Amino acid sequence: MKSIEGLCSLESKVAIVTGAGRGVGQGIAAVLARVGADVVIAEIDEELAKDTQRLVEEQGRKALVVPTDVMDEESVEKMLQAALEAFKHVDVLVNNVGGVARPRMISISDMSLEEWDYTLRFNLTSQFLCSRALIRYWQGAGRPGNIVNISSLAAMVPYKTSVAYGAAKAGVINMTQTLGGMYGQSGIRVNCIAPGHVKTPITDALYKGREDVRAAQDRIIPLGRYGTPEEFGKVAAFLASDASSYVIGQTLLVGGGMHYFLTELP
Numbered sequence: 001m002k003s004i005e006g007l008c009s010l011e012s013k014v015a016i017v018t019g020a021g022r023g024v025g026q027g028i029a030a031v032l033a034r035v036g037a038d039v040v041i042a043e044i045d046e047e048l049a050k051d052t053q054r055l056v057e058e059q060g061r062k063a064l065v066v067p068t069d070v071m072d073e074e075s076v077e078k079m080l081q082a083a084l085e086a087f088k089h090v091d092v093l094v095n096n097v098g099g100v101a102r103p104r105m106i107s108i109s110d111m112s113l114e115e116w117d118y119t120l121r122f123n124l125t126s127q128f129l130c131s132r133a134l135i136r137y138w139q140g141a142g143r144p145g146n147i148v149n150i151s152s153l154a155a156m157v158p159y160k161t162s163v164a165y166g167a168a169k170a171g172v173i174n175m176t177q178t179l180g181g182m183y184g185q186s187g188i189r190v191n192c193i194a195p196g197h198v199k200t201p202i203t204d205a206l207y208k209g210r211e212d213v214r215a216a217q218d219r220i221i222p223l224g225r226y227g228t229p230e231e232f233g234k235v236a237a238f239l240a241s242d243a244s245s246y247v248i249g250q251t252l253l254v255g256g257g258m259h260y261f262l263t264e265l266p
């Protein structure tokens with residue numbers, strides 16, 4: 001039986017991971033390095049990025065920190081240029097940046113147009129900007145490429161606490177299908193991960209002082225716990241590597257089975 005390093009090898013590949021400074025993105029960057037990729041850490045917070053840089057380098061891989069705002073067109077273009085200058089090629093893009101605009105639950109009645117616009121730009125437009133830059137590059141260079149988008153379980157069910165987040169993440173799934181179909185023939189594969197609940201600084205902050213809610217959630221997740229960033233890294237390694245060579249336009253729901261019992265979710 002091959003190990004994940006063998007089965008999902010990204011040896012001699014370069015992967016851009018957006019928002020890799022902490023949480024899911026950091027877990028993905030660390031696992032992609034473990035399976036052989038050099039990693040471009042496209043992160044708005046340089047201090048956080050240094051932590052991930054250390055994790056990548058511990059795997060014996062190169063890490064390039066590029067301070068980037070994925071919501072800004074020019075910043076995304078500069079990030080790609082910096083990656084190409086450093087590594088000469090890029091093979092994988094993980095569109096990870098996203099989240100609820102501010103870490104709190106918000107109903108539609110309380111949501112301003114500004115917050116709606118921000119949430120769509122943060123979760124959906126950012127992925128459009130990065131995907132467009134990479135697809136233009138891969139097509140121009142005649143190279144294959146691989147995109148892994150991060151959506152959310154919130155895309156698949158009515159998500160009454162943040163209508164903008166659910167809508168943006170549903171857009172990510174549709175964009176995955178469309179781009180997957182459009183660019184498969186060019187050797188560019190596009191797939192997506194929809195996480196359930198992940199233990200990250202954001203979810204820790206969200207449920208601070210409400211540990212009872214968190215414990216109740218754990219009880220209804222068939223695996224009995226939140227996922228870890230590393231577990232999403234392993235799925236990203238599968239989708240980004242030849243282990244999934246015949247998979248296009250798909251969204252993998254990765255939630256420890258929590259979607260079975262959503263109606264009971266506190």
Ligand SMILES: NC(=O)c1ccc[n+]([C@@H]2O[C@H](COP(=O)([O-])OP(=O)(O)OC[C@H]3O[C@@H](n4cnc5c(N)ncnc54)[C@H](O)[C@@H]3O)[C@@H](O)[C@H]2O)c1
Nearest residue numbers: 019021022023024044069070096097098099152195197198
């Ligand atoms: N945490 C969860 O339970 C959960 C569940 C479902 C989906 N997700 C999705 O997983 C992804 C990562 O979530 P997380 O919880 O790890 O988030 P997080 O907030 O912990 O980490 C996001 C990272 O992105 C960086 N970032 C923020 N804005 C940026 C920008 N404009 N440009 C570049 N970098 C930027 C942050 O500095 C941070 O390092 C998101 O798309 C989120 O929607 C998370």
